[in-house]
Amino acid sequence: MTAGDDPLERLPPLRDVIAAHGLAARKSLGQNFLLDLNLTRRIARAGGPLRGVHVLEVGPGPGGLTRALLLEGADHVTAIERDARAIPALREIAEAAPGRLTIVEGDALEVDYAGLARGRPSRIVANLPYNIATVLLTGWLGGDAWPPWWASLTLMFQKEVAERIVAPPGAPAYGRLAVLAGWRTRADLLFDVPARAFTPPPKVTSSVVRLEPRPDAVSVPARALERVTAAAFGQRRKMLRSSLRPLWPDAGAVLHDIGIDPEMRAERLDVDGFLALARLLAAGPPAAGP
Template sequence: MTGDTLPPLREVIAKHGLGALKALGQNFLLDLNLTGRIARAAGPLEGYEVIEVGPGPGGLTRALLAEGASRVIAIERDRRCLPALEEIAAAYPGRLTIIEGDALETDMAALVKGPARIVANLPYNIATPLLVRWLQTEPWPPWYASLTLMFQKEVAERIVAPPGGKAYGRLAVLAQWRTRPRMLFDVNRSAFTPPPAVTSTVVELIPRAQVLAPADPRALERVVAAAFGQRRKMLRSSLKSLTANPAAMIEAAGIDATQRAEELSVEQFCALARAFAATG
């Protein structure tokens, strides 16, 4: 069997009894034109190893290999999917490594040997925690060259949101501080089996060689969490959970204490993080 002679995905699902499990956030992507589009959007793949999370029966896996990835490392928690992935591995000898395990507990950097990209139709229930983990990679720039990921559209909008609106929050600050994120294209719910309740969106995040502004990652995370934890309040109130004297910290950052979290730029949050770190 070769990549050109692999059976249709619906046959694979029927053969191996791969009904999608809601508990694992599974929605299988079976449209090979669409998986090919995602793989091409993540490219060029030649010369790159690709980490894929939640491959399921392997629709996107096939596309990544067909587009020339030197090796795909597929991390799958659902052992029911492993035989289907083994069939793909046999069709692409030496180019697919299957890891059975929880992506949130896997040291992905240790799995790659050279230039790498991360490409995935992420299970909805772990998509945001995984993204935050990748954004918190140390040292920076990270071990991966790009992230091409599918999210619920609402989450995608939060990643790229500018200051000033309801979508702007912790995820936007963390993503835009260290990467250049952009929404590539929407994926209709009908493209999945079973169809999810929402539209999905493919997002590209390219790591910045230099972060948008200097800040300690842990300090920035704490400041952003506190500020958006009470986003309706002014900073002088919302940041009381961080320090007994938030006014002094806010003044040191050169920011108006009557502003609210959603009004601050990423650079202003970094200034607050530096001021917070200096008080500690």
């Protein structure tokens, strides 16, 4: 079958799909649609070779990225969409790719993603709704089981959020999100997507980030790491001996004992330092704190 013979290639332009189904983007749903199929195929390719792979997509809207994932050879795509208006448009794609697209109508924050994967080699590739993007990411990174059920995450965020995910220690954007991502994954900012590529155009540039799990990630209770980073970055202008006092009354001595400079600020402490603090917190008696 040549490209021109592929039923997916013969689907109407996305602008026509949006008009036909009354799919004007809704701010309340964090929607900004990508209509450039060359760009959506670039995002799909950023997810790595897709043949034989099951892909989970969150917030497909009219299905631009969904089409691209299928055209780039994904074995199967499971698309999770909350907006009932988009379901008929997605069904048209399913008809053009028989047996390769499953549509799940529901809230992305309540989905059992591992259950949808059903043990298949799975990747998540998505232009995430901006209003839930960080919550979804922290959920995928913070699970108890590691390595996770997913093989990689290729996700679009607001550029500011993307920079927070990949920031190294000492960078202005380094914070809780960078520590969480750095603990369990290798995270890379791949490329930017200008606002004009979207309908409607957001007020910010977007960026695509790829995260791959570290199979040898240090075992630390996620809740303990969350408490340590919340305390440290909640008062990031203070020295650690002060910002961590809600967790350890004599935080200065605790830091000194494990080889961390008590006068350091959170933005200078690397991921290994935060993991050491999280292990200590998890091993000790309960402490009051965030």
